[in-house]
Amino acid sequence: MNEYIISKQVGKTLFEKIWNKHVVKTINGGPSVLYIDKHFIHEVTSPQAFNGLKKRGLGVLRPQQVIATADHNVPTINQHLPIKEELSRKQVEQLISNCANFGIELYGLGHPYQGIVHVIGPELGITQPGTTIVCGDSHTSTHGAFGAIAFGIGTSEVEMVLATQCLLQTRPKLMRINIEGNLNKGVVSKDIVLYIISKISASGATGYFVEYAGSAIRALSMEARMTICNMSIEMGARGGFIAPDETTFNYLKGRKFAPQSHEWDKQVAAWKELYTDQDAVFDKELFIDASEIEPMITYGTNPGMGIPVSGHIPSLNEVVDEDKSSFEKSLYYMGLQPGISLIGKKVDYVFIGSCTNSRIEDLRMVAAFVKGRKKSGDVEVWVVPGSKQVEQQAIEEGIDKIFSDAGFQLRQPGCSACLGMNEDKIPAGKYCISTSNRNFEGRQGPQARTLLASPLTAAVAAITGQVADVRDYL
Amino acid sequence: MMKKNINTIISTAVPLTVENVDTDQIIPARFLKGTTREGFGKNLFRDWRYKDDDDQKPRADFVLNNPAFSGRILVAAKNFGCGSSREHAAWALKDYGFDVVVSSFFADIFSNNALNNFLLPVLVSDSFLKLIFELIQNNPSEKLEVNLEKQIIRISSTGGEESFEINTYKKACLINGYDDIDYLLSLRNEIEEFEKARV
Numbered sequence A: 001m002n003e004y005i006i007s008k009q010v011g012k013t014l015f016e017k018i019w020n021k022h023v024v025k026t027i028n029g030g031p032s033v034l035y036i037d038k039h040f041i042h043e044v045t046s047p048q049a050f051n052g053l054k055k056r057g058l059g060v061l062r063p064q065q066v067i068a069t070a071d072h073n074v075p076t077i078n079q080h081l082p083i084k085e086e087l088s089r090k091q092v093e094q095l096i097s098n099c100a101n102f103g104i105e106l107y108g109l110g111h112p113y114q115g116i117v118h119v120i121g122p123e124l125g126i127t128q129p130g131t132t133i134v135c136g137d138s139h140t141s142t143h144g145a146f147g148a149i150a151f152g153i154g155t156s157e158v159e160m161v162l163a164t165q166c167l168l169q170t171r172p173k174l175m176r177i178n179i180e181g182n183l184n185k186g187v188v189s190k191d192i193v194l195y196i197i198s199k200i201s202a203s204g205a206t207g208y209f210v211e212y213a214g215s216a217i218r219a220l221s222m223e224a225r226m227t228i229c230n231m232s233i234e235m236g237a238r239g240g241f242i243a244p245d246e247t248t249f250n251y252l253k254g255r256k257f258a259p260q261s262h263e264w265d266k267q268v269a270a271w272k273e274l275y276t277d278q279d280a281v282f283d284k285e286l287f288i289d290a291s292e293i294e295p296m297i298t299y300g301t302n303p304g305m306g307i308p309v310s311g312h313i314p315s316l317n318e319v320v321d322e323d324k325s326s327f328e329k330s331l332y333y334m335g336l337q338p339g340i341s342l343i344g345k346k347v348d349y350v351f352i353g354s355c356t357n358s359r360i361e362d363l364r365m366v367a368a369f370v371k372g373r374k375k376s377g378d379v380e381v382w383v384v385p386g387s388k389q390v391e392q393q394a395i396e397e398g399i400d401k402i403f404s405d406a407g408f409q410l411r412q413p414g415c416s417a418c419l420g421m422n423e424d425k426i427p428a429g430k431y432c433i434s435t436s437n438r439n440f441e442g443r444q445g446p447q448a449r450t451l452l453a454s455p456l457t458a459a460v461a462a463i464t465g466q467v468a469d470v471r472d473y474l
Numbered sequence B: 001m002m003k004k005n006i007n008t009i010i011s012t013a014v015p016l017t018v019e020n021v022d023t024d025q026i027i028p029a030r031f032l033k034g035t036t037r038e039g040f041g042k043n044l045f046r047d048w049r050y051k052d053d054d055d056q057k058p059r060a061d062f063v064l065n066n067p068a069f070s071g072r073i074l075v076a077a078k079n080f081g082c083g084s085s086r087e088h089a090a091w092a093l094k095d096y097g098f099d100v101v102v103s104s105f106f107a108d109i110f111s112n113n114a115l116n117n118f119l120l121p122v123l124v125s126d127s128f129l130k131l132i133f134e135l136i137q138n139n140p141s142e143k144l145e146v147n148l149e150k151q152i153i154r155i156s157s158t159g160g161e162e163s164f165e166i167n168t169y170k171k172a173c174l175i176n177g178y179d180d181i182d183y184l185l186s187l188r189n190e191i192e193e194f195e196k197a198r199v
């Protein structure tokens, strides 16, 4: 990997083109007032924002630009029954009443469009190139896969956008990560992003917005691009995005809220103008050769602590002095030792889900691998689709049958064990291979131990009951 | 709401020497079920403060449980507040009683959330951070003075100081107790003009 730092400014980056079109005004010596096209909300980070509006006697300025769903807190079995846990139920009920009172469309439990907020936006065609998108959730960067400026905000900011459809933002620095070449067998987009983060660290892109580019990125499907953009925040970036192209247009065409008929051609013509000029300059650029990338796995408690599955955890003398104490603390939490290989490590749970890897393509990838195979006896395997539509599609394609034959549980849509806010928690001390995006201490439940990996690496762990190199099974 | 303006804060400080403290540590997801901004302080750093959810006994080895340390300033190691966008992290710190967090590196969204809740993130150099960690650990009654107007953080006993950055707009908001919403609401006409002009 090579790194260049450049500062001179010439042509325009895609980021600047979109940003400039959305600036209402700029405060002298301060941030810009940025206009927001689409605002997604969910039950956990919105109640205080609505309370704020009520206190100030305000309404929602553009309710038709706000889309709500219930995802973080919802159970993934028996969704037709009332939510058992009282506080979760109250949050979901508040979302329902807030949406009704303020005139916001809600895809709540039981609705055919319900699902994880970052899965439903794209699949409904709400997420479109050249737009600004926010949500009170850091993985809003997912929508950047369509060439949108999409980023997570806090609840005070949710309130601002509800009230004014605008936000005060300082323009971030820009970084481009170029990935050229072909991916090796068994390597998928999750491995690309885990590889990048392992190279630049969990704070390596703090202060930046990242554009992903290069032939390896252009060759990816929309689902795969979303996986990469999703984890931009895991390298510290405010967001990440990819210039739209034919793959983007083909994905969007015919979707529920995508432009229709003659409006479609007009929009596609406009979207074709969304690219970074050849002579545009970034504050920082990275170049990665796709063939360097192997199937990846994390061993520690931040997403930057990743290694090729065939490699080994760094030994103590490979860690720089200033990182030693956090490295040791992390391994202690994980119950792992420096210098060891993870191959053969027994796992207790496999979680295939979250806004990183719960789309139909992820489920198809897992199904193709496990078809005719059975899960190892003592692993618990949860597959949680990202949305009702994904769930429905999986049933139509017979993927549900493949999973039940293999002994996998196909559950109902939601965030589930990604953050363990509902009952789907990994017990203390247990190991879980997870396709989600965070391996923080306690993320999947108090004292739970998370190994982040691709859906393929998760699938092979489900079959063998241990960490394995998927390339040995293809 | 836990808002108030900020200017000068003189206080003892609590040293949290762990790096990469993420928002799941500041406030674990299972405690995000409240629908108001209050009350999150009792679950601040929950999993480090208590052994498990049923056990209310504080863990003696965690700094918040050490009676020697207290105050309105949290001194934290680098990359503080990474992870999710949950503003609950800022609410929990503020609700617990902190008005300032000092570190050598903050995650972006955390800084924004903190500022929107009148919790001042003070960014200092690695060497200054190391120095204050040492001083506080040797003498927990050591005081820090944070002067927002002058953008200076100072060690009371030694007079050692460092200046810190904050954008002028945000500084004015904090000192005067304004928030972004008040400002954005005043732009209503400009926003509508902008909308008309772009279709």
Ligand code: SF4
Pocket (backbone or CB within 6 Å): A071, A072, A116, A117, A118, A137, A139, A354, A355, A356, A414, A415, A418, A419, A436, A437
């Ligand atoms: S799936 Fe996980 S990361 Fe994605 S929105 Fe839900 S909780 Fe956040």
